[in-house]
Amino acid sequence: MRKLLKVIRFEGLLLLRNRVAISFLILYALFWAGAIGYYVMAEVPEPRAGYFYEMLFRQYTLWVLLIVSGWAGVHLARKDRVSGFEQLFLAWNVKNDVWLFGKWIVLQSYVGVITSITLIVCGSWFGLGSYGLLDWFQHMIYVLLNVGGGMLFYSSLGFLLGHAMRSRFVYLLLTALWGVMVWAQLNITGVSSWNPKWRLLAPYDSVYYFSPFEDVFELAGRFPEVWVHQTAAILTGVCFLLLLLSVYRIFRMEVWERRRGWSMLLVVFIAGTTLATFRYEAFEEKMKSHREFVEERMVEEDTGSFVAGMNDRADTSFTMDRTNLEVRLFGGDQIKAKAMLTVTYHGKERTKRLDLTLLGSLKIADLVAENAGEIEWEQEGDQIAVMFPEPIAAEQPLHLTLQYEGSIQQTSDDLMAESSFAEPDRINLSKSSGWYPLIGKRSLWKAYAHNGRYFNAVLYKVSEREPSPTDFTVKIESEMPTKNPLVMSIAQQDEMTFSGRSTDLILLSGNLTERSVSGIRVVAHPDLIELAVKRVEEKVSGWKFLEQWLGDELVPQTVFVISAPGFADPVYDDPLVQKWGAWALRIKEENYYYKTDYLVQLPFANGMSWGEISKPAYDRDLFVQAMKWVVRNHFQDRVTHTHFADFYRESSYWTSTSASGSQDNAVLRERVEKLIDVLGEYDIKDRTEFKRVVSFLYKQFDRSKTPDEFDLEEALKLYRQTEEL
Numbered sequence: 001m002r003k004l005l006k007v008i009r010f011e012g013l014l015l016l017r018n019r020v021a022i023s024f025l026i027l028y029a030l031f032w033a034g035a036i037g038y039y040v041m042a043e044v045p046e047p048r049a050g051y052f053y054e055m056l057f058r059q060y061t062l063w064v065l066l067i068v069s070g071w072a073g074v075h076l077a078r079k080d081r082v083s084g085f086e087q088l089f090l091a092w093n094v095k096n097d098v099w100l101f102g103k104w105i106v107l108q109s110y111v112g113v114i115t116s117i118t119l120i121v122c123g124s125w126f127g128l129g130s131y132g133l134l135d136w137f138q139h140m141i142y143v144l145l146n147v148g149g150g151m152l153f154y155s156s157l158g159f160l161l162g163h164a165m166r167s168r169f170v171y172l173l174l175t176a177l178w179g180v181m182v183w184a185q186l187n188i189t190g191v192s193s194w195n196p197k198w199r200l201l202a203p204y205d206s207v208y209y210f211s212p213f214e215d216v217f218e219l220a221g222r223f224p225e226v227w228v229h230q231t232a233a234i235l236t237g238v239c240f241l242l243l244l245l246s247v248y249r250i251f252r253m254e255v256w257e258r259r260r261g262w263s264m265l266l267v268v269f270i271a272g273t274t275l276a277t278f279r280y281e282a283f284e285e286k287m288k289s290h291r292e293f294v295e296e297r298m299v300e301e302d303t304g305s306f307v308a309g310m311n312d313r314a315d316t317s318f319t320m321d322r323t324n325l326e327v328r329l330f331g332g333d334q335i336k337a338k339a340m341l342t343v344t345y346h347g348k349e350r351t352k353r354l355d356l357t358l359l360g361s362l363k364i365a366d367l368v369a370e371n372a373g374e375i376e377w378e379q380e381g382d383q384i385a386v387m388f389p390e391p392i393a394a395e396q397p398l399h400l401t402l403q404y405e406g407s408i409q410q411t412s413d414d415l416m417a418e419s420s421f422a423e424p425d426r427i428n429l430s431k432s433s434g435w436y437p438l439i440g441k442r443s444l445w446k447a448y449a450h451n452g453r454y455f456n457a458v459l460y461k462v463s464e465r466e467p468s469p470t471d472f473t474v475k476i477e478s479e480m481p482t483k484n485p486l487v488m489s490i491a492q493q494d495e496m497t498f499s500g501r502s503t504d505l506i507l508l509s510g511n512l513t514e515r516s517v518s519g520i521r522v523v524a525h526p527d528l529i530e531l532a533v534k535r536v537e538e539k540v541s542g543w544k545f546l547e548q549w550l551g552d553e554l555v556p557q558t559v560f561v562i563s564a565p566g567f568a569d570p571v572y573d574d575p576l577v578q579k580w581g582a583w584a585l586r587i588k589e590e591n592y593y594y595k596t597d598y599l600v601q602l603p604f605a606n607g608m609s610w611g612e613i614s615k616p617a618y619d620r621d622l623f624v625q626a627m628k629w630v631v632r633n634h635f636q637d638r639v640t641h642t643h644f645a646d647f648y649r650e651s652s653y654w655t656s657t658s659a660s661g662s663q664d665n666a667v668l669r670e671r672v673e674k675l676i677d678v679l680g681e682y683d684i685k686d687r688t689e690f691k692r693v694v695s696f697l698y699k700q701f702d703r704s705k706t707p708d709e710f711d712l713e714e715a716l717k718l719y720r721q722t723e724e725l
Contacts, residue, residue: 003094003098004098004101004102006102007094007098007099007102007103008102008105008106011076011102011103011106012106012109014079015076015106015110021072021110024068025113025114025117028065028114028117029117031061032117032118032121035051035055036121036125039051043531045528045531045582045583045585045586046527046528046563046582047129047213047215047525047526047527047528047582048125048126048129048527049126049129049131049139049213049218050211050213050215050525050563050582052121052122052125052126052213053211053212053213054211054213056118056143056147057211057212058210058211060182062146062147062150062204063178063182063185065114065147065150065151066150066151066154066178066181066203067154067174067175067178068114069110069111069114069151069152069154069155069158070154070155070157070158070174070178071158071171071174072107072110072111072155072158073107073154073155073156073157073158073159073160073161073162074158074159074161074162074170074171074174075162076103076106076107076159076162077103077158077159077160077161077162077163078162078163078168078170081166095257096245096248096249096257097245097257097261100163100241100244100245100248101241101245103159104156104159104241107155107159108152108155110155111148111151111152111155112148114147114151115144115147115148115151118143118147119140119143119144119147122139122140122143123136123140126139129526129527130511130513130526130527131511132483134483135218135511138218138219138223139218139219141223142205142212142219142222142223142226145205145226145227145230146204146205146226146230147204149203149204149230149231149233149234149237150202150203150204150230150233152233152234152237153203153233153234153236153237153240154178154203154237155237156237156238156240156241157174157177157237157240158174159240159241159244160240160241160243160244161173161174163244163248164244181201181202184198184199184201184202185199185202185206189414189415189416190209190411190413190414190415190416190417191413191414191415191453191458192453192454193452193453193454194454195454196283196287196415196416196454197280197283197284197287200229200279200280200283203233203236203237204229204230204233205222205225205226205229205230207225207283207416208222208416208417209414209416209417209565210565214426214564214565215510215525215562215563215564215567215582216508216510216511216512216524216525216562216564217426217428217510217511217564218426218510218511220423220424220425220426220510221418221421221423221425221426225279225282228275228278228279228282229279231275232272232275232276232279235268235269235271235272235275236272236276238268238272239265239268239269239272242261242264242265242268243265245261246258246261246262246265286411286415287415290411290415290455291455293410293411293445293459294447294455294457294459295447295457296360296381297381297443297445297446297447297459298447298448298449298457299446299447299448313464313465313466313467313704313705313706314438314439314440314442314464314465314466314467315440315441315442315705316355316439316440316441316467317345317346317347317349317351318343318344318345318346318347318354318355318439318440318467319343319344319346319439319467319468320341320342320343320437320438320439320466320467320468320470321342321343321344321397321468321470321471322341322342322470322471322472322473323339323340323341323342323436323437323470323471323472323473323505324339324340324472324473324474325337325338325339325340325436325472325473325474325475325505326338326474326475326477327474327475327476327477327507328476328477328478328479329422329427329476329477329478329479329480330479330480331422331423331424331479331480332407332423333407333408333409333421333422333423334405334406334407334408334422335362335405335406335408335422335435336404336405337362337402337403337404337405337435337436338401338402338403339401339402339403339404339436339437340399340400340401341398341399341400341401341402341437342397342398342399343397343398343399343400343439344395344396344397344398345392345393345394345395345396345398346394346395347394348394350391351391351392352387352388352389352390352391352392353385353386353387353388354385354386354388354392354398354400355383355384355385355386355439355440355441356383356384356386356437356438356439356440357382357383357384357434357437357438357439357440357441357442357444358379358382358384358402358404358434358436358437358438359382359406359408359410359433359434359435359444360379360381360382361406361407361408361409362404362405362406362407362408362434362435363379363404363405363406364377364379364384364402364403364404365403365404365405366401366402366403367384367386367400367401367402367403368400368401369386369388369398369399369400369401370398370399370400370401371399372388372389372390372398373388373389373390374389375387375388375389382434382442382443382444382445383441383442384437385441386400402437408420408421408422408429408433408435409421409422410433410445410566411566412459412461412565412566413458413459413460414565415455416565417565417566418565418566419432419433419461419565419566419567420433420435420566423480424480424481424482425482425483425484425509425510426484426509426510427486427507427508427509427510428508428510428564428566428567429506429507429508430504430505430506430507430567431463431466431503431504431505431506432444432461432462432463435507436505438466439466439467440464440467442462442464443462444461444462445459445460445461445462446459446460446462447459447460465503465574466503466504468503469501469502469503469553469576470501470502470503470505471499471500471501472490472498472499472500472501472502472505473497473498473499474488474490474497474498474499474505474507475496475497476496476497476498476507477496478496482509484509484510484511484512485509485512486507486508486509487507487508487509487512487514487523488500488505488506488507488508489502489504489505489506489557489558489560489576489577490502490505490557490558491521500557501557501576502557502558502576502577503574503576503577504574504576504577506558506560506577508523508560508562511525511526512524512525512526512562513525513526513529515529515532515533517533517536517537517540518537518540519555520536520540520555520556520557520558520559521557521558521559522536522558522559522561523558523559523560523561523562524560524561524562525561525562525582528561528582528585531585532559532561532580532585535580535584535585536559538589538598538599539599539600539601540555541599542596542599542600542601542631543555543556543600543601545600545631545634545635546600546602546603546631549630549634549691549695550603550695550698550699551695551699552575552603552698552699552702553575553576554575554603556575556576556577556578557576557577558576558577558578559578559580560577560578560579560580561580561581561582561584561585562579562580562581562582563581563582563583567579568580568581575603593638594628594632594637594638595635595637596628596631596632596635596637597628599635600631600635602624602627602628602631603698603702614668615668615671615711616707616708616709616710618668618671618672619675619710619711619712619713620707620710622648622672622675622676622679622712623694623697623698623701623710623712625647625648625651626644626648626679626690626693626694626697627694627698629644629647629648629683629690630690630691630694633687643680643683643684644676644679644680644683644690645676645677645679645680645683648676649676671713675712675713675716678716679693679716693716693719696715696719696722697712697715697716697719700715700718701715
């Protein structure tokens with residue numbers, strides 16, 4: 001022990017005198033000081049933890065730490081051989097294990113200093129934020145396992161290679177191995193052509209979408225995987241040391257020392273291999289489940305675009321008037337529910353069939369209809385077909401009761417991003433999850449063949465508009481422990497009961513908080529709630545004007561500011577339930593030439609497909625520009641034109657990109673010029689009349705099943721007919 005302490009003291013002093021090693025520590029500390037200073041000064045709209053993990057993982061900081069620790073290991077292993085001191089050591093009465101273990105301890109002390117700097121930054125900064133003691137401790141453990149464990153692995157690998165190779169090309173070899181790991185992390189994802197399992201070779205938690213931090217869900221759900229993965233990485237690093245102890249200058253070792261070394265190596269190797277195998281099999285099972293999910297949702301046609309059908313209205317003549325839900329949460333993504341539905345048929349044709357949609361993994365145990373006789377039903381995939389013995393009476397409510405249970409867990413197109421889950425401390429369920437019955441026969445997800453993907457398919461979420469809002473009452477019973485509150489897109493009545501009217505029933509649990517702005521509920525991470533409230537306050541006047549003008553429910557009931565993968569729908573924005581990413585908080589009024597482009601969020605604007613030359617595209621553009629003309633005149637927003645026709649011809653995207661020269665495009669341009677003149681006549685005649693015309697066009701657009709079905713010319717003819725009557 002005395003000689004071990006002498007080795008540690010001697011090697012430690014040499015390392016302290018190494019200017020490069022000490023300079024790196026100083027630069028690393030300054031890096032974090034600058035990063036945090038920028039966050040504070042620039043008011044970065046991101047939670048503290050999100051910004052920290054963004055810098056650590058996505059901005060390659062951890063990769064730099066890994067290669068530096070590896071180079072440090074090579075340096076400590078080679079310096080005595082290069083200086084000739086190793087020959088003096090051989091004459092000194094000290095055992096191999098004391099010599100090598102002492103140097104390894106010094107190496108890990110240097111790694112420990114880097115890890116400590118990271119933990120001090122993380123702990124002190126998070127401690128000043130909105131994190132409870134348990135959350136704070138979880139973040140500290142996560143950083144320790146990934147930064148400390150990853151550098152232990154890489155420094156031990158460098159230490160082993162430094163002793164095994166006499167050439168200085170060992171630095172290039174270690175850098176090449178590091179480069180392979182970096183290449184894999186950059187190029188192998190859940191949507192690449194490579195097997196995602198290669199990401200598991202990284203000595204840190206690497207199975208995530210961009211960053212392990214998931215906004216309000218934080219790191220919940222990652223710890224079982226992280227403990228197994230990082231423990232295996234640490235044990236592998238120890239194996240590198242034990243292997244070196246077992247083969248280094250073996251002639252200086254006694255037989256019992258060799259046996260002891262190989263025995264310890266075998267024990268640690270078996271433990272590490274067992275954990276690595278367990279982690280591999282768990283990920284293999286996840287991939288298998290994802291593949292089955294994709295194959296069940298394959299469609300024959302290649303849509304060519306993930307936005308196909310995104311803005312469509314659900315194709316049904318029924319409406320879901322009321323849904324009463326009683327939900328039990330068991331943890332492990334398992335739920336059990338009883339749904340009492342009130343459905344009304346508004347069609348003209350006689351039918352005995354009612355179509356519903358529910359996630360296929362939620363199996364129906366019972367389905368009954370009140371006062372409808374003996375019904376038959378069939379659940380196939382995500383669709384439920386209910387057959388009544390007699391034709392369904394129009395405009396008469398039907399009352400059905402479903403009982404179902406199963407797993408709600410889903411991943412998105414990227415295998416690394418979970419889009420639906422119900423676990424302790426994190427819940428993410430929405431309409432697109434299919435966790436409650438939806439009216440109509442629809443697809444929650446679709447997939448089409450794609451040879452450039454490992455799973456040979458592209459998976460995308462389908463988000464259809466509801467025929468009308470639904471009145472919900474939800475009672476929740478949780479059998480899983482949680483420290484976080486439950487939040488829904490409808491108002492909370494008591495601790496576990498919610499009720500309200502919505503088109504998207506969302507259930508969340510995580511590190512979130514809620515505020516009210518002019519009757520609008522704002523839900524966001526505690527670090528972002530103040531900025532989110534400010535942005536909502538700026539937009540209230542625009543929403544209220546649109547609702548009063550268009551006569552539709554356009555003031556949102558709830559605004560969620562959450563950037564977690566899989567939370568927001570890709571294209572369609574529900575007017576009643578707004579889903580913003582944290583990036584939206586970066587956008588300010590001064591970023592826009594026209595303030596109304598920021599303050600007034602036009603309905604359906606995010607669902608448009610710009611850049612195409614077609615009749616529906618021209619119609620949509622003219623319709624949206626007409627709405628903008630009304631809005632800008634109401635708010636007196638840089639109105640430099642007297643009439644709409646002049647405004648459109650000078651500011652429209654289409655007038656500057658119409659030089660196609662094709663005969664078809666010329667015909668389209670001639671048609672749209674006539675429509676511009678028609679709308680312009682209403683504007684010249686009476687600005688109030690123009691507002692009524694555009695409001696009528698909005699209602700016609702809203703009734704269209706798809707945006708492409710909207711015909712501006714036919715809508716204007718219909719308006720003239722209604723005015724004549």
